[in-house]
Amino acid sequence: MDINEIIYKRRTIRKFKQKSISIEILKKLLDFARVAPMGSNIQSIEFIIVKDPKIREKLFPLVKWAAFLPKKERTPEIGRRPTAYIIVLLNSKIKKTDLAYFDLGAAVENILLGAVNFKIGSCWMGSIERDKIRLLFEIPDYYDIKHVISLGYPDEKSVMESYKGSFKYWKDDDNIMHVPKRNLDDIILKIY
Ligand SMILES: Cc1cc2nc3c(=O)[nH]c(=O)nc-3n(C[C@H](O)[C@H](O)[C@H](O)COP(=O)(O)O)c2cc1C
Numbered sequence: 001m002d003i004n005e006i007i008y009k010r011r012t013i014r015k016f017k018q019k020s021i022s023i024e025i026l027k028k029l030l031d032f033a034r035v036a037p038m039g040s041n042i043q044s045i046e047f048i049i050v051k052d053p054k055i056r057e058k059l060f061p062l063v064k065w066a067a068f069l070p071k072k073e074r075t076p077e078i079g080r081r082p083t084a085y086i087i088v089l090l091n092s093k094i095k096k097t098d099l100a101y102f103d104l105g106a107a108v109e110n111i112l113l114g115a116v117n118f119k120i121g122s123c124w125m126g127s128i129e130r131d132k133i134r135l136l137f138e139i140p141d142y143y144d145i146k147h148v149i150s151l152g153y154p155d156e157k158s159v160m161e162s163y164k165g166s167f168k169y170w171k172d173d174d175n176i177m178h179v180p181k182r183n184l185d186d187i188i189l190k191i192y
Helices: 003-009 021-033 053-062 100-117 130-137
Strands: 045-050 084-091 120-124 143-154 158-162 177-183
Touching: 003 084, 003 100, 021 045, 021 084, 021 100, 045 053, 045 100, 053 084, 084 120, 100 120, 100 158, 100 177
Parallel strands: 158 177
Antiparallel strands: 045 084, 084 143, 120 143
């Protein structure tokens, strides 16, 4: 896949086939994150890989799904849950800086795009129970727990559509997710 295809193909996926992702691929995704641009080249982002089924079961209730969908359609059912997670941390011992938030965005996007290249779907998750995640993984205080990335081979379809006044994604009768995106001409304020 070329970069053009990868960028347009990436959609958030929240239902997954139960085929496991190899540790080699998961480490490769983190290697994509490692080389992302970082403010002042300070690299305070670190990760936890969660692949073990028993630990996955404990992490699953600590992440919240698809707030725009009706309640009963949000959370992936047993048999369609993520087969891996990446927990995204900031290590304040390396440096505490506001720039780290931008670094984190760049690193996570590298992971999501890299995943598409391996035909893996992902969901970047900010709605997570940080205190419980800290306890579960015994994460020291000097780590800021930022996000979780849920991963797995896709078991749902999601398509982009043109923005028509609402940013809310929605599912049609065939269970296909529709994600409104603003048009190119609408986001270009000026051209000189
Ligand atoms: C910072 C951030 C936090 C997000 N948090 C969640 C979340 O907690 N749960 C969830 O289901 N999706 C979450 N998403 C996924 C967004 O809902 C999704 O990216 C958006 O609807 C656009 O869809 P797309 O990724 O297919 O373009 C998050 C995305 C971002 C960038």
